[in-house]
Amino acid sequence: MTAQQLLDKYNVAVPRYTSYPTVPYWDASCPSTGDWQGSVLQAFGESREISLYLHLPFCEALCTYCGCNKRITKNHAVESPYIEAVLKEWALYRDLLPGRPILRELHLGGGTPTFFAPENLHYLLSNILKDVDLAEDYEFGFEAHPGTTSAEHLSTLRDLGFTRLSIGIQDFAPEILDIINRKQTFEDVRFVTEKARELGYESINYDLIFGLPLQTPAHIMETIRKTKALAPERIAFYSYAHVPWISPAQRAYSEDDLPKGKDKRALYELGRELLEEAGYVEIGMDHFALPKDSLYQAMQEGALHRSFMGYTPFTTHLNLALGASSISDSWGAFVQNEKKIERYQELVNAGELPIVKGHLLTEEDRILRQHILNIMCRYRTNWSDTGLQCEALYAGLNRMDELEADGLIIRRPFELEVTDIGKPFIRNICMALDARYWRKKPEGQLFSQAV
Template identity: 60%
Template sequence: MNTPLHLIDKYNVAVPRYTSYPTVPYWDADNFNTDHWKNSVKFSFNESNEADGISIYIHLPYCENLCTYCGCNTRITKNHTVEEPYIKAVLLEWAMYRNIFGQKPVIREIHMGGGTPTFFSAGHLKVLIDGILMHSTLHPDAEFGFEAHPANTTTAHLQILHDLGFRRLSLGIQDFDPAVQLIINRIQSFDQVKTVTGQARKIGYTSINFDLIYGLPLQTSTGLSATIQQVAQLMPDRIAFYSYAHVPWIKPGQRKFTEHDLPDAYTKRHLYNTGRDLFTDLGYKEIGMDHFALPTDSLYHAEQCGTLHRNFMGYTHQYTQLMVGLGVSSISDSWYGFAQNVKSVEEYVKLVNAGELPVFKGHMLTAEDLIIRKHILNIMCTGKTSWNHPQHQCEALLQGIERMQLLADDGLIELNSGELSVTQSGKRFLRNICMALDARLWADKPSSQLFSMAG
């Protein structure tokens, strides 16, 4: 179903991606300190560790080259002597969290992101994961995954991480069009991707994801279609099909190109429709926002069963209440609070070597925040939510429901007594729908652009 042009124009506004609520710019520094955070972690751990286990995200920031589209926290260097001291620092931070827990954690999920995790040698990654697992218990449904650059992922990386329990691999493709690859400085050939994918499957990886981006500079529907035709030769289990977030005021590397190099809102929406239609023709099912999966993949099964979950690592098929983020700039989530680590590698290493938890900001959720957060999570994961029970209601929610009437009038949602559901047309506008409930944003509208555009 193609989206009407007037709706594309109307809802192409700056909108958060809602990997958290409240979103990071609206965290309240006045109600946060390190002691509050530690108490929140301990409380959440005691509540959930035995039954659900915990998730761990490890941020590995190093890259040899700057991809100019990238919005992640990265450090560009070709000096690989940085690997060992950084891993030691991450393991020191993990020891601090184990001290907060007071007992062995049950690990349900590990995800390594970046940066480029495969910047690190296979041997150093083994030291890292061995250090994490050494003082832990594995959940029976434990699942490990990592992000990789096709151009530097070796058989040794794949084999050693598989031996450590990794079964999910995510390859950053973005686009195979040479002109697009050149302007975003992300160069990898189809043959490299084919080789890594084949090696991973031969070794025993059970879920392979390709990251693709629409809305990149110089991107065309013809070039994107050709990219997807190549992807179809490999048929990854999952595809993350993200909208390019143009935020040059945050990421100066994006100033290598200008807005004139980017597709306009209508063209960008056509790019998305092209990709979605081609993925559907290939047998992929649309999952939540920006994701597609084959019917054999666990992400699809989770959506069908209503157990799909979303956190700072993205969509996952299993839920943990506590997610610990390790490494520079990582964000942790206790459900009752968020905390972000310092963003400088030097400051991060200095703090952990001094025995200090390296968080520099965070937010402790209020009762109202928890209610709004749950509704936004429901919308992002299941496309519906309800507030029939008094414990699911608050004044801010009711004000948000009033704002949603405009979305209902445009056919993006259906509002009934005490519940809403996202329509097929509305799936393209999940971020806009969630924004209607964002009490903190509406109470303090930004005077300058904080978020990427929805289109």
């Protein structure tokens, strides 16, 4: 089967598998606060190591491609009340945990974390860090908007132990940045990159997107050329997800402006080829890293992990997420916080954990989750251990006849391996194992296209 035939066949709406079960398939009844607290305590009892995610949702301008939960405002008076609410939520967890947690990872996402003044970020983070012990090999990172990240931001966070940052670039072309309302320049990116290196940041990631409105192969070539000149250690090169029914701002441009099908896939193939020529190695799904980076080393050692924070070299079974809309994971359960900022603050200020939805994983969920994680992180999975077997796994494997016939996977006794041909369709492969999806297929379009 030709590459075009594979694209035509497998370019369907597919979940992104940041979790299993995926959020639309969480049980309708939210776990009680007691159930969630019990799951947190169980995970903490197995290991005191935790990861922390802080969602900082404010942005000064609306980037129309973005599907994140955010609040657009130029009113920086919102910073202090939100920070106090996040610290109160942290206090609720701190009071629950029977001992000081060991912090393995800390990540600031958004929104735009650098919307917040450096002194406010220092206040927030110093109050969190005083209540934890640091793992011997910890990693702190944050998402940086090149148009709003100052030298003071970089210095403040570096002093607090941050060694990683992820710069949202998307594309360097002014006409594309204009249509998606992204306010930044190449010089902004260069400044943040060079200043971060000067201060001792060890790993810099660039977020690049293919499939943006007006984007052509010439744009990809120029963006990769400029990226190579600045040599970030990691690159997330991922597909634009056009979901205007979820993110109405994406209606700011016409679907006729978007590259589709084979044209969109060609943008990825071109970008991947150029990145590999520059020495980057494909990591999991949509990610690339230089061999010196910890993400590459984790892949080589079989330690690569994927969570709501993306790919990481560490596996922690207790991931606490603070802030509006953030999602926590105790390995046995997921919960999501209230999305509306005012309601989130109201709940926390009343002394309540602000969870509004969630899911308690069944034994089947845990088994399928592990196999999907293995495929996403290692391009293979194995079920020789009876603890990793269930009827739903074998039902999923039986759905893979066509995937194997088309050369996307190789099945052996108790093992599945993704081929190089199959790597662009890794979401399709995972979907074959998604028992909840197949028991209740969505009636309308719920997910973005595979390509």
